[in-house]
Amino acid sequence: MKRIGFIGLGIMGFPMASHLLEAGYELTVYNRTTEKSMKLQEKGANVATSAAQVASESEVVFTMLANSDVVEDVIFGENGVVEGATDGLIVINCSTVSPESNIKLHDKLKESGIIFLDVPVTGSGVQANAGTLTFMCGGNHDVYEKCIPLFEAMGKKHFHMGDIGAGSYTKLANNTMLAINMMSLAEAIVMVAKCGIDPETFVEVVSGGGSKSAMAEAKTPKIVSRDFSPNFKTSLMLKDVNLALDLAKDISVVTPILALSKEILNIGVSMGVGEEDLCAIVKCYESWGMTKVR
């Protein structure tokens, strides 16, 4: 498979598509706005004028889009993937959407002879740029194996988690941990800061033991330098937490800490940090505690 399509060239999609180009694939891209497409054209990508055109010129099409409505529209809408697809096309959805939505897409595409994998990724723009994403695949195992070189071109690790939907299950549980580990850091760092402890020394201490977390190590430097530019926006964290809570309800598991984390993210968004990085949630805690980490 040499002819690859990519739809959605945002913070994640643009660097992912770039890595495919660098790995030597014949890449056809489509994005709603054309600026990003033009940048890839300079590097050798074909720019399509529709998702249908991407599909007609590709053996595998990746989608990396904001939510399930956009994914469905790009696939089934006017000039969508289905209109251009040839038999045996593989569509790989890397967007974070509900498992339910991915299972529906899979079943509907099967009727048109299109193979579908749900393959969300862990990692933000930083990892996408560095080519260190982790791919979590749900769907046919043979198809997954055929696509491994593509995952390796864009990321560091890839896992087959189970049937269709399993990628999304994994991703939502992963982001459950992401949200809660962020709250864990926010509550602790505001506590020590108000006690007069240096927050960076605190995280160094934490990193020597059982409380060590990637979240504490990644976000503390941002918090102390008041750099709330988004690697992963608070509003998107809230979106994913809502999807995870929907899943928990669907499968009847109880997630009280996640539910309360959602409320705090809601407060964060209403306090205006939705477009900032997830770690800006610390500002809520600072305002409640009438203190500042730095």
Added chain:
Amino acid sequence: MKRIGFIGLGIMGFPMASHLLEAGYELTVYNRTTEKSMKLQEKGANVATSAAQVASESEVVFTMLANSDVVEDVIFGENGVVEGATDGLIVINCSTVSPESNIKLHDKLKESGIIFLDVPVTGSGVQANAGTLTFMCGGNHDVYEKCIPLFEAMGKKHFHMGDIGAGSYTKLANNTMLAINMMSLAEAIVMVAKCGIDPETFVEVVSGGGSKSAMAEAKTPKIVSRDFSPNFKTSLMLKDVNLALDLAKDISVVTPILALSKEILNIGVSMGVGEEDLCAIVKCYESWGMTKVR
């Protein structure tokens, strides 16, 4: 300083005292029950019959005890440390107690010419045995520096966090993260397990990204092998969470996720996992979700 005393030879204290012996210090120990003392005697320790005797034969006395009542009793009670202390004795309290209690001990001991440091540790029995504890010191900086060889004999890292109380502030914030990161794992792992995802593969995926945590990596093997033997008991986690919540109230910071974690630990203890490892909290989630991780 060559003559060291150690009071409290439990899961933590026994291996810590052993490391001091191995490092060549003249060690005098005292424990309420004598079995552990006898084991150290075989290795060359002097066994005292009271805390006062430990103090009279030592330049530095460590206490590693269950709670502040026991610490106060051992120091100020009949045949306590104060009764045997010579001028300039250094008392280092490694027990996790409230910062308030450590500050009170410090002030009261100062009147008797005894120097006091609050130096809780991160790490459980596993790290105490391996000599990889982290020491968090509150108190006089010069005294801290004099004691560094002792910390190095028992652990891997040591930090001076600030004035008296700062060790405890750090420890309680650290354990805030510990408790919340445990809930994070419990909610996510039960979610994926009920979706049919292999929990160990899930944690491998998580470890590739921003949700990575020492908690997930340490506890998942215990959970999947149903080994709930305590490295750190749920009841002690609850004790520390209560201390952290008291601190949060005292300094007026808001910790809603910690507060809810306390309630879940309360449920855990009432469901009978108090004497089991912290990770046994997953059993509550399993029962609520009518599922099992394995």
